[in-house]
Amino acid sequence: MVLLRLFSFLLGHVSLVVRGEFLEKFVNLAASRGIYLWDITRLSEDKVRVKARISDIRSLKQVARTTHSGFKIVERRGLPFLINSLKKRKLLAIGGVIFLAILYFLSSFVWFIEITGHDKLSAAEIKQIAAQAGLRPGVAKWQLDTKQVETTLREKLPSLAWAGVYVKGTKVIIEVAEKKLVQPEPAQGQPAHIIAGKAGLIKEVLVLEGQAMVNEGDTVLPGSVLISGEIIQEIRPEAGNQPLPPGQEPPPPQTVSRFVQAKGIVRARVWYEGYGECKFSETVEKLSGQQKTSVRIKFGPKEIIIAGPAVSPYRYYQTSQTVKSLPKWRNLAIPVEVTTVNYLEVIKERVNHGRAGAQKIAEQKALAAVKAKLPQGAKLVEQRLEQVNTGRGEDLVRIKAFVETIEDIGVVKPFQATKEDYVDRTHRT
Template sequence: MLRRLVRYLLGTLRVDVTGGDSERFLNRCLEEGILLWDLRRTPERLDATMMLADFFRLRPIARAARCRVRIREREGLPFLIRRLRRRPFLLAGAAGSLAVLIWAGSHIWVVDARINGPGYLDPRAVLAAAAEAGLRKGAWKARVDVNHVTQHLKSRVEELSWAVVRVDGTRAVIEVVEKGAVKPPDQALCVHLVARKAGVVEQVIPFQGEPLVKKGDLVQPGDMLVECALRYWAGGRPLVLPGMPLPPRADLARTVVAQATVRARVAYRQYYEYPAVEQVKEPTGRRHVQWVLNWNGRSII
């Protein structure tokens, strides 16, 4: 592969050698270090392929062997460049088209806002806040900081509880979760969020309630994921050393309906039974011929 690439970059020629002593011509090429390949000999001529740089060294060899060398085919980058020089507008158009494609691919042309929640938030508000942070149609992708846009959305739009920005090619997608607009239920009503299947927790996004699991925890069906109570620390937030976890909040503030998005990796198992002995039909190759007499739509053996 590398050899073919080098030959294409340097250029190759397909030549016809006629007349004279072709054996002497080949021997002299070998002595001079001229590489010939893909040789084909006929009673009238000798066909060979050679490098472009070696062609200019053939004149004394052909004269000594009394042969005539004629170029039949040209292939390689030097000949392509020579043809393109004759068509400057074609070359300029190709270079301009490539530049336009590179320029268009380095910008964002589509910005979508996907809102999950009650539906009271206008998508235009999310797009306007993203535009303030630099994410808009026609923005250069290298100048768009996804983390900065996410933080700006959370601080600018108070109705958001979670936001993420993804850039895929020339398309940007803003996914946000709107805060629950449902009125708090009766204080006596308490609804927990429990697991339906066994799995390993991958992501926890709480909306209401106290989360009891975190990423990497193993849960079983029926395990409580989010508690329906909002808890706090009596006497305010305690002081702890950096790197140490906070103590659990034990005092009950009020009860709510637990709401959260919990994603987990779930495994499924399937069970099949196969017989110990299975009958398989295989053709034996034997033939059976039977003559049948058909008359009036009936078969008579």
């Protein structure tokens, strides 16, 4: 079917309005003689519109005489008619050829550069390094070495794990992947505490290195030291064999501090809270799937609409807009912008949930809100839903969700021990 229509365009086709009492006989007889008709549309009881190839017009006249019908050509389409039209307008044809030649020439250059995948690195920084390898707006595509650009990006930007350069029309897409930097651990030998990252009730303390500062059942706040990197050892001086004189007290014990990198696991009971609400009936907005696109060219302050509507044809709608401008050529800025505006139709529906439906939706929202706060690896112990009663007559349901977890709340916090900290310290008891 597609090939037949393509040949019909190349050879030329016409739209006919056929009038007569035996239209079905006209169509069937044409088909039996190998005449291809398409886009058959009935206009009235005695009138039908069809499309046919130019080469079949003479045969259709014989079919019309046989069926006592008549037809009239109302539209001509295809390459032969286009050529005839251009012959009458030579300047227009020459201008079209020149325009296509210029368009083809301009499509041989890179005009737009798009950066994707970057997070910490800026797009301007990546474009600057790419320019050193020859990738800049206005460069000819036959002079562009994408492999060299990829190599230069990886060499000049050590934080990149991978870089790919792809040419799509007049746009070059640079895809990058940055190295994931892991939180550095304390340097070897540097002392560190394990502190509480959040408030909780201590459930279990397992010390691998360091000194425990909390016990099971203790309540801690964020920042509290759980396992200390300072181990305090008590040293009692030797009294010898000589008895102490009457009335003289033994010397106080001495303490010596040893600093280590604290290691261990501290699990605690932690509580989270989430909130959700839903009205008994509400207006919901959603996209209908219908959209219209408007394409505009802006020359300085003047804007010309070349396709699509000037304003949204929908009463309720959302818009998305993309603006592309020609890059600077040396120091010359070309004040031309192409703007594409998509109008997406929005329909509003009134949905009646009822009390039971609203409560279910509010519970789902509350649980989703609280579970979004849970860290990875947290063990869920208990969850509870509670309806909030404000004492006012409201057409909505309010729900609070409470979740209890058991999780490791320890966070490593390095500290710097000074020389004075290493000196033995004496405490009187």
